[in-house]
Amino acid sequence: MIEKKYHSIVIGGGAAGLSAAYEISKSGFSVALIEREESLGGILMQCIHNGFGLQEYKEELTGPEYAERAIAKMAGSGVEIITSTTVSDLIDENGTKTAHCYSAVHGALKLGADTIVLAMGCRERNRGNIGTAGTRPAGIFTAGSAQRLINIEGFIPGKRVVIIGSGDIGLIMARRMTWVGAKVLAVVEILPYASGLTRNITQCLNDFNIPLYTSHIVSRIYGHDRVEKVDITPLVDGAPQDEDTFSIECDTILLSVGLIPENELSCKIGVEINQDTKGPYVHSNYMTNVKGVFACGNVLHVHDIVDFVTEEARRCAVNVVDYLRRKILPTEFRIQPGANVIYLVPNHYVPGEEINLYLRTFIVKNNAQLIVETSDKVVLEKKLLHVRPSEMIKVRIGEKDLARLSADEFKDLKVSIV
Amino acid sequence: MKDPKKIICISCPIGCELTVGYENDQLSVSGNKCARGKSYGQEEYLEPKRIVTAVVKTNSATLTYIPIKTDQPLKKEYINDLLNHLYQLEVKVPITLNQCLLKNFNNTGVNIVFTRSLEA
Numbered sequence: 001m002i003e004k005k006y007h008s009i010v011i012g013g014g015a016a017g018l019s020a021a022y023e024i025s026k027s028g029f030s031v032a033l034i035e036r037e038e039s040l041g042g043i044l045m046q047c048i049h050n051g052f053g054l055q056e057y058k059e060e061l062t063g064p065e066y067a068e069r070a071i072a073k074m075a076g077s078g079v080e081i082i083t084s085t086t087v088s089d090l091i092d093e094n095g096t097k098t099a100h101c102y103s104a105v106h107g108a109l110k111l112g113a114d115t116i117v118l119a120m121g122c123r124e125r126n127r128g129n130i131g132t133a134g135t136r137p138a139g140i141f142t143a144g145s146a147q148r149l150i151n152i153e154g155f156i157p158g159k160r161v162v163i164i165g166s167g168d169i170g171l172i173m174a175r176r177m178t179w180v181g182a183k184v185l186a187v188v189e190i191l192p193y194a195s196g197l198t199r200n201i202t203q204c205l206n207d208f209n210i211p212l213y214t215s216h217i218v219s220r221i222y223g224h225d226r227v228e229k230v231d232i233t234p235l236v237d238g239a240p241q242d243e244d245t246f247s248i249e250c251d252t253i254l255l256s257v258g259l260i261p262e263n264e265l266s267c268k269i270g271v272e273i274n275q276d277t278k279g280p281y282v283h284s285n286y287m288t289n290v291k292g293v294f295a296c297g298n299v300l301h302v303h304d305i306v307d308f309v310t311e312e313a314r315r316c317a318v319n320v321v322d323y324l325r326r327k328i329l330p331t332e333f334r335i336q337p338g339a340n341v342i343y344l345v346p347n348h349y350v351p352g353e354e355i356n357l358y359l360r361t362f363i364v365k366n367n368a369q370l371i372v373e374t375s376d377k378v379v380l381e382k383k384l385l386h387v388r389p390s391e392m393i394k395v396r397i398g399e400k401d402l403a404r405l406s407a408d409e410f411k412d413l414k415v416s417i418v
Numbered sequence: 419m420k421d422p423k424k425i426i427c428i429s430c431p432i433g434c435e436l437t438v439g440y441e442n443d444q445l446s447v448s449g450n451k452c453a454r455g456k457s458y459g460q461e462e463y464l465e466p467k468r469i470v471t472a473v474v475k476t477n478s479a480t481l482t483y484i485p486i487k488t489d490q491p492l493k494k495e496y497i498n499d500l501l502n503h504l505y506q507l508e509v510k511v512p513i514t515l516n517q518c519l520l521k522n523f524n525n526t527g528v529n530i531v532f533t534r535s536l537e538a
Contacts (some may be wrong), residue, residue, distance in 0.1 A: 048471045048485035060478035062471055064485050064534040068515055151473055154483040179472060179501055386432040
């Protein structure tokens with residue numbers, strides 16, 4: 001068995017892990033980056049469409065190109081890259097963390113570290129999560145696994161396709177399926193509006209005249225060996241209108257019904273999970289409730305743009321380095337979601353230090369207002385041109401804004417959108 | 419001359435609904451909130467173009483398909499020709515990032531480049 005020690009172990013070699021590992025190592029600390037696949041890059045490698053990197057590189061890249069830039073930085077960085085390796089357990093003993101791993105290439109590994117960065121990303125919700133009635137034939141895929149089949153393995157999962165959910169991966173797959181010769185018959189969305197980005201609605205559905213049924217559900221799946229048909233039922237105020245149900249004959253169903261941060265491993269080391277994000281609660285420095293264990297990227301909360309993942313991971317890494325140097329934790333106050341806010345990250349702030357906040361709202365609105373306040377004073381008001389649940393809001397509360405509070409006024413902050 | 423068309427602007431997340439058409443021989447865009455919307459509406463009306471991404475077969479044992487893209491947006495009417503052409507190909511490794519696969523496809527000025535590198 002291989003036994004080694006590092007200042008930091010980063011788990012997951014996707015956008016978040018690559019960015020975090022590089023930044024920590026740049027400050028002179030020893031880092032191991034553990035990835036369960038044979039190669040680095042994570043989900044980016046199967047996202048062959050373009051639109052990545054506009055913030056980070058000021059140009060439009062495809063997923064593999066974005067990943068390759070991040071991977072190229074690793075060469076000569078001093079990060080020890082351990083691929084084809086799965087972490088099966090994380091243990092914290094008197095501040096020393098141990099990652100138990102196994103690997104077809106390296107055998108069993110027992111890796112120790114002062115800090116752990118959780119960067120495992122997320123996984124797709126599936127049929128079980130939405131509880132669709134009917135039989136259980138072949139031909140039902142999550143959009144991401146269909147994407148992998150087509151773009152990496154080179155298989156076409158079916159010919160006549162109905163897509164459940166209008167998340168971005170589903171929309172991207174509608175175009176991808178069409179371009180490999182399949183016929184996409186419908187996209188069925190339970191909400192009254194599409195969950196994906198507008199540019200994906202126009203370029204992936206409208207370009208091919210693919211109908212989008214909002215306020216509709218797939219109410220039943222038919223088929224013995226293979227999917228044969230689905231029933232689609234409209235909703236009025238959330239109630240299914242059974243008499244208006246219609247059917248579409250198809251052989252394939254793709255599910256694009258959301259993502260869940262993958263935190264089984266986090267729980268093993270005692271990390272507390274926020275039920276609003278399904279990711280860990282984190283302090284202003286991205287540290288979880290377990291001292292020395294940090295989280296960033298999609299394992300923390302689901303992002304819609306990879307550039308934000310890279311940026312968040314970099315910020316997380318700066319804090320890991322700071323912790324490795326000083327090992328002291330500053331006094332903090334909480335930041336809580338107020339009106340119309342689904343969730344926000346991070347959940348704490350340090351008085352006087354700038355806060356970089358990511359949040360999502362329940363509402364669709366033009367000219368919305370973001371308000372950051374304590375129980376008796378407004379810290380920041382900001383106009384937002386357009387808000388919607390599918391677009392993450394990023395806001396910086398600067399030291400200047402916080403200067404509005406005198407020392408004895410620092411207390412819990414509430415963030416609302418009206 | 420074409421009929422007026424409703425186009426959703428994708429220049430930013432607001433997604434204005436544009437109406438584009440000819441008025442007294444002048445191409446006019448309405449419904450836009452900014453200049454980017456106007457130029458997007460004009461181009462989308464006159465000559466819609468798209469970046470095309472796909473995968474092509476390789477002779478590699480580790481990765482049987484490799485991703486490619488058009489290095490600039492391609493006129494929509496050429497997309498199917500391009501895809502059909504790509505499906506006939508088998509490319510040889512090694513391949514480097516941004517290496518050119520096809521130059522000046524159908525005299526459109528658009529090149530097809532690899533978006534991933536692959537060792538032999």
